[in-house]
Amino acid sequence: MLRHLGLCALSSLFLLTPLAAKSVEYGDSEFSPSVGQAGKDVIWVPTPDQLVTAMLNAANVTSKDLVYDLGAGDGKIAIAAARQFGATAVGIEYDEKMAALATRNAARAAVQNKVTIIRGDIFKEDFSKASVVTLYLLPDLNLRLRPIILKMKPGTRVVSHAFDMAEWEPDQRIETESANGYMWIVPASVAGSWTLEVAGFSQPIELQLSQSFQIVNGSMMLDGKKLMIDTGRMRGDQLRFSVKRPSGQVLSFEGRIAGGKLSGRMQPMSDPLNVSGKLVKAAR
Ligand SMILES: C[S@@+](CC[C@H](N)C(=O)[O-])C[C@H]1O[C@@H](n2cnc3c(N)ncnc32)[C@H](O)[C@@H]1O
Structure with missing residues (x-):
């Protein structure tokens, strides 16, 4: 069943991103990534530009924010957070070549002072200082991250492309022509x-x-x-x-x-x- 869910989710990674092929532009002479290439816990499929902007808008990102993209791929979400919203951004990417490409992309976008790419594992790196977390992973990975996210500072915004957080209902749904997402705000404990x-x-x-x-x-x-x-x-x-x-x-x-x-x-x-x-x- 879980395996079936995983396969369904993987195919939705493709189905929900019809504009994905465009992002091959993000490769360079040193490395050209392929959409669907293997990653540690999930393959690489880039989020369409329109949804990247909609996700960062839904999270109300400003220049005061520290945005972490967990599984940063070619760095496009971290780069957009810095370039379009003036935020400081960190991308965590396990694949060494992708992480190096994301770093070069940030320099090409002239936001190398605002964007850091960490080559590491999202389940090992510390992202607790983030004020905004962005995700395009898989349902079970969102669920593994959920307890970590719920311990973050109340008010931290979390946006996810395609996949939800099970019983944790989103505070907002994000819809674009090409793909959809969700936004949550980490609640303070009041019980x-x-x-x-x-x-x-x-x-x-x-x-x-x-x-x-x-x-x-x-x-x-x-x-x-x-x-x-x-x-x-x-x-x-x-x-x-x-x-x-x-x-x-x-x-x-x-x-x-x-x-x-x-x-x-x-x-x-x-x-x-x-x-x-x-x-x-x-x-x-
Ligand atoms: C679906 S892609 C999303 C890329 C980017 N966030 C975006 O939305 O365009 C997921 C990325 O996570 C990376 N990844 C998979 N498992 C990881 C892990 N445990 N730690 C860090 N990165 C991981 C993959 O290599 C891939 O680049």
Whole structure:
């Protein structure tokens, strides 16, 4: 079954990249790569230019970002991140000739000061400092990377050409005429018991939160009543949720988590209230 999935995924690497042949331009007199050539864990097929731009746009890449392309091939994603978006970029590529070609391509594109190509294994190299991670791998490789990615700084954006992250739903789908992708934002950990002080409320509010990736569920104790959390969601370190009071009034919370502290605004529609609180007990 897994083998079948792997073969399907491999063929989709080809099917989803009809413009792939164009990228042979990225070869040079020293080395001309062939689309579909073997790689350590996945073959080389370049991402079409249109999707490269769409992926970097979806990740909102700016000159402040450090972009890591895991399995960099000829370096085109790292080069585009530097050339079109002004980012600093690192490509990790296992194949020695591809890594050398990517380095020469970066120099030809005049972004050698912004692009570094590391000849290495994406499962051994440290990419924890990245603010944006780009992938065009295979479903099982995305799943191997998922726990590593989820430990990265909340707010790190991850974009993947073609392949998803199974139960971790994307925050955005990326569609172009030639190929599609996904974008995720690494969520902060919020699961646990929280006590919130709310201006205007005599009693602190108790929050019990559970979390599945960016989706947050749980309850809020307010005035002795347990209110269930509706549409709770993390976007990096930003938490949003709403609860409905027995009167029908909807309270919306919007805030930020940093160092075990939560601060934000509770909006009973008319008059936003400042809310701040701390994590009492993290969920295991
Ligand atoms: C499908 S290509 C994608 C290339 C590039 N990221 C793009 O989208 O145009 C995957 C690349 O990953 C490289 N690769 C495979 N396994 C790797 C590993 N364990 N570590 C680093 N690179 C790897 C392959 O040599 C190939 O160049």
